Structure formats: structure tokens, C-alpha cells
Amino acid sequence: MLIFEKIVDGVFLIYSDSQFWFKCNGIVIKNKSLGDILIDCNCFYKEEIKTLTKNQIEAYFVSHVHLDHVYNLHFYEEYDSNIKIYCPNPEHEFLKDFNKFIKANGTLDFGIGDEFKHFAFKQLNFKELHSVIGFTPGTEFEFDNIRLKTIHIPGHSPGQTAFLIEDTTEHNRKILFVSDIGLTKMGAWYGFKYSNLKDVRESIKKLENIYINDDYIITSGHGPILFEKQPAIFNDLLIKMDNINKNILNMLNSDNPVSLDDLIFKGLFFSEKYIKTREGDGILYFFETNMIMSHISELLEQGKVIEVANNQWILNT
Numbered sequence: 602m603l604i605f606e607k608i609v610d611g612v613f614l615i616y617s618d619s620q621f622w623f624k625c626n627g628i629v630i631k632n633k634s635l636g637d638i639l640i641d642c643n644c645f646y647k648e649e650i651k652t653l654t655k656n657q658i659e660a661y662f663v664s665h666v667h668l669d670h671v672y673n674l675h676f677y678e679e680y681d682s683n684i685k686i687y688c689p690n691p692e693h694e695f696l697k698d699f700n701k702f703i704k705a706n707g708t709l710d711f712g713i714g715d716e717f718k719h720f721a722f723k724q725l726n727f728k729e730l731h732s733v734i735g736f737t738p739g740t741e742f743e744f745d746n747i748r749l750k751t752i753h754i755p756g757h758s759p760g761q762t763a764f765l766i767e768d769t770t771e772h773n774r775k776i777l778f779v780s781d782i783g784l785t786k787m788g789a790w791y792g793f794k795y796s797n798l799k800d801v802r803e804s805i806k807k808l809e810n811i812y813i814n815d816d817y818i819i820t821s822g823h824g825p826i827l828f829e830k831q832p833a834i835f836n837d838l839l840i841k842m843d844n845i846n847k848n849i850l851n852m853l854n855s856d857n858p859v860s861l862d863d864l865i866f867k868g869l870f871f872s873e874k875y876i877k878t879r880e881g882d883g884i885l886y887f888f889e890t891n892m893i894m895s896h897i898s899e900l901l902e903q904g905k906v907i908e909v910a911n912n913q914w915i916l917n918t
């Protein structure tokens with residue numbers, strides 16, 4: 602069943618209560634004269650699509666092309682090919698041509714392109730779309746009384762976009778939908794080759810600056826609705842990343858080189874317990890590799906670590 606949780610009058614956070622593990626939250630904006638505006642409303646289970654397409658859909662927005670946000674999009678296209686699906690550049694290309702996605706996200710070069718494709722097409726039933734409208738994050742959209750400001754928050758993915766939702770006629774509070782900036786237990790995520798830790802940090806600061814300087818209700822792709830202001834929420838994310846640097850430094854020493862394999866699946870990101878249940882999972886290995894390497898690059902740049910051989914490091918004391 603789909604749950605519609607009211608954020609303000611006419612705007613809802615939606616999610617499925619199905620047990621399926623790979624899901625996200627979306628936003629439905631009711632617009633009486635034009636039709637609904639949807640953001641990331643991917644997570645429905647089979648027949649639940651009917652609940653979302655009951656009303657006319659004026660526009661559908663994708664925050665970024667990660668599978669948990671897009672594998673069901675073909676249902677909209679099949680339902681009504683006139684639904685305009687907007688996706689930030691350059692990720693709109695990935696929805697039309699999955700080969701471009703595995704090339705950009707690094708799974709192809711890592712040798713797990715087929716495994717990743719199998720996960721997408723066979724396990725999630727992802728289908729490529731025929732028509733997607735690319736937009737440059739930062740573009741402002743107006744739908745009658747609804748103003749949608751898009752904010753580029755790269756790092757997690759190159760085009761990731763946050764949405765600032767404003768009703769220009771009602772005195773509703775403004776809503777900031779921050780997609781996958783990291784408002785979950787795990788924190789920020791940067792496990793693809795195209796992910797970029799520096800950009801993640803800058804995007805977090807960008808959102809923090811918007812959030813603390815005005816009144817917003819905040820919500821995201823995987824977290825709750827935060828009606829009360831939580832000023833530290835973004836800084837906490839940065840601290841979490843700094844702590845990963847500290848944890849890596851604790852695992853290194855100044856004499857014996859430690860290799861990438863010594864760091865992988867030791868609880869830096871995925872817990873050892875969880876990894877035992879997912880043996881032979883090349884995708885998780887790929888994710889953890891990229892996340893660790895992002896931090897190692899940062900530590901190398903800060904001069905805290907020295908590379909003594911390929912993917913082997915010691916502390917710089």
C-alpha cells in the first residue's frame with residue numbers, strides 16, 4: 602500500500618509499506634488546474650501505480666538516476682506516453698541508454714557491468730525509457746501556483762538535484778526535498794566511480810546554507826519529514842565523514858603498509874556482519890572500494906597518508 606504523509610496542504614511524502622528492501626520516498630504535489638507534479642515517485646509495488654496515476658500528471662521529476670529511484674519509471678511511460686519526465690543533465694541519458702550509465706558509474710570498467718545490468722533488468726525489472734527531458738540543475742519551474750527551484754547537489758551522483766517547493770498563493774511553509782544527501786543512518790553515500798567526496802561536502806554545505814537561513818520543512822529520499830528545524834543536521838553529516846577518515850587513520854600505521862584489501866569490509870561502511878550475508882557480491886565490493894578510495898584520496902591530499910606501493914599506504918608521521 603502507498604502511504605501519503607501530508608507535509609503541507611496539497612503536498613505529500615509518499616512511500617510504500619511493502620517489505621521490498623530497495624525503495625525510496627517521493628513527493629506528490631497536487632495542482633488542481635494543471636495536474637499533479639511528482640518527484641521520485643518510483644517506489645510503488647505493481648498495482649500501486651494506479652494510486653499515483655489516478656489524477657492527471659503534469660510533470661514527473663527525477664532527482665538522480667540511482668536504481669532505487671528509477672526502476673519503475675517505465676510504468677509511467679507505458680501508462681501515458683505524454684507524461685513529461687524531467688531528469689537532470691547528464692543523467693537523463695542514463696535512463697534512455699543503460700550502457701551509458703554503467704560506463705559513467707564505473708561498474709563496466711570494474712568488470713561488474715553485467716552483474717549490475719542483471720540486478721537492474723532482471724531483479725528490479727528496470728526498463729530504458731523512450732523519452733526523457735534533460736534539465737540543468739538550478740533551473741526554476743513554475744506550474745501555476747507551484748514554484749519548483751532545482752538545486753544542484755553533485756557528489757552522490759553528477760547531476761543530483763534537490764528541490765525547493767513553494768506555493769506562491771498559499772501561506773504554506775516551504776519544503777526542501779534533499780533526495781540522497783545522506784539523511785539516513787548510514788550518512789552520505791559515494792560508492793560509484795563518478796561519485797566525488799569533495800562535491801558531496803560542498804553540496805552538504807550548500808544545502809545547510811539554504812536551510813539555516815530561512816524556514817523550511819525538510820525531507821529526503823529515505824528519511825522522515827523534519828518539521829522542526831534541526832540546525833546541526835548537515836554538519837553532523839560532515840562530522841560522520843571526518844570520523845571515517847579518523848577510522849582509516851586508526852587502521853594504518855607508520856611501518857607496515859596496509860593495503861586496500863586490508864580495509865575492505867572491516868566495518869568502515871558495510872558492517873562485517875552484513876557482509877557475511879552477501880558473500881560474492883561484486884557490487885558491494887565495488888561500492889566499498891570506491892568509498893574507501895575517496896577517503897584515501899582526501900587523506901593523501903591532506904598529507905596524512907603516504908602511498909608506498911599501488912594501493913598500499915602508511916601513515917605520514
Ligand SMILES: [Zn+2]
Binds near residue numbers: 665667757781
Ligand atoms: Zn542515490
